[in-house]
Amino acid sequence: MRIGILTKTSRSYTAGRFRDAARERGHRVRLLDPGKFALMVESGRPSLTFKGRPLTKLDAIIPRIGARQAEISTSVVRQFEQQGVYCANPSHAISIAGDKLRTLQVLSRHRIGIPASAFVFDKADIGPAIDKVGTPVIIKVLSGTQGAGVLLAETRKMAEAIIESLQIAKQNLLIQEFVSESRGRDIRAFVVGDRVVAAMRRIAQEDEFRSNVHLGAFTEAVELDKEYERAALLAAGILGLRVAGVDLLESNDGPKVMEVNASPGLEGIEAASGVNVAGEIIEYIEKQVTFPDLDIREHLHLSKGYRVVEIPILPKSPLAGQALHETPFKEQEILVLNIKRDSIVLPSPSGTEKILPGDVLLCYGKELVLKGYIPQRMKKKRKSAKDSVPENPTQDSSAGAQ
Ligand SMILES: Nc1ncnc2c1ncn2[C@@H]1O[C@H](COP(=O)(O)OP(=O)(O)O)[C@@H](O)[C@H]1O
Ligand SMILES: [Mg+2]
Incomplete structure (x- = not known):
């Protein structure tokens, strides 16, 4: 090549x-x-x-x-x-x-641990946002890298002062929960395709809460728990990255994805893990090179009146409990591309696959036909919040290939 x-x-x-x-x-x-x-x-x-x-x-x-x-x-x-x-x-x-806020926004639609975060524009929203995530609080300048632009404020007062002055300097900020049990340490999981090929833990210098190698943190090899491996693969997968350095905090509730790097450096990870990560990436490219990317949305927009939508399956949905071949999908020319179930995705499901409550079906078909399958959440909520609020947070009736 x-x-x-x-x-x-x-x-x-x-x-x-x-x-x-x-x-x-x-x-x-x-x-x-x-x-x-x-x-x-x-x-x-x-x-x-x-x-x-x-x-x-x-x-x-x-x-x-x-x-x-x-x-x-x-x-x-x-x-x-x-x-x-x-x-x-x-x-x-x-x-x-490349954008910490956008990353967290995209990840937040999925069942994946992230530190509670807020992004505020108006001064009046600063206080409530700090209260929501708690103190001490992390403040991040969105464009910062290598630890510069990440601050820890011990009290609400300090945080407010810092945020206000940074906003005057026209900086975009993220207010984030401080995962104190992971103070000064984090995990870098190196994802290549559908595998974590290497991982390391970064441990900050004493008196430093940021574990960036540029700030003198040292590294050690780690054998990742399944939970951490899964979170790293999921984060890279959701963002659409095939090669990624996923940074995870080790919280009491399991892994929390802090950021995902699309151009992760090799020096630290190869030294810490002893893995030939560069070789792994080249080998992966050799296998994938016949599949260049195409923007699926561009292609789908060429067929007017057709759409890709997510159909969430509510407990009362008539589809719940049916196998795919028992549904009217085939006659209606609806194609089920995949089924999202908890945190797994079943790609290209067969006709015998049973639809379960809580599933989210990714479907392609005629817009008018698909419309009939989207739960009318707004109307129902007003009538009776109790029996119609879906469990699944991905219930976005406007979701689709826009
Ligand atoms: N929410 C948080 N809780 C605890 N520590 C954090 C948190 N966010 C960042 N850190 C620490 O600060 C370091 C730098 O933050 P990060 O968001 O990765 O910024 P950068 O892009 O500058 O590396 C992290 O490696 C981690 O050690
Ligand atoms: Mg970082």
């Missing part, structure tokens, strides 16, 4: 490891600075040049996108996607992971 590594810093440990691992496996590699691309956006012919010249067709791209120039780099990845080049991570997922 011809592999391009998108990286600003060609002399970094991580870029070097990718280059060596790819060469060891017989591939050709080029390190490409995202800032040196020009993107040509023409109807029907998306193309690009690198340093003013057309680029020989690549088979795969490994994006290394830092906080700086994230937008430029992500648009380069998007251009490769338009050309059908396989990218280790899709551009839309990179964008979500």
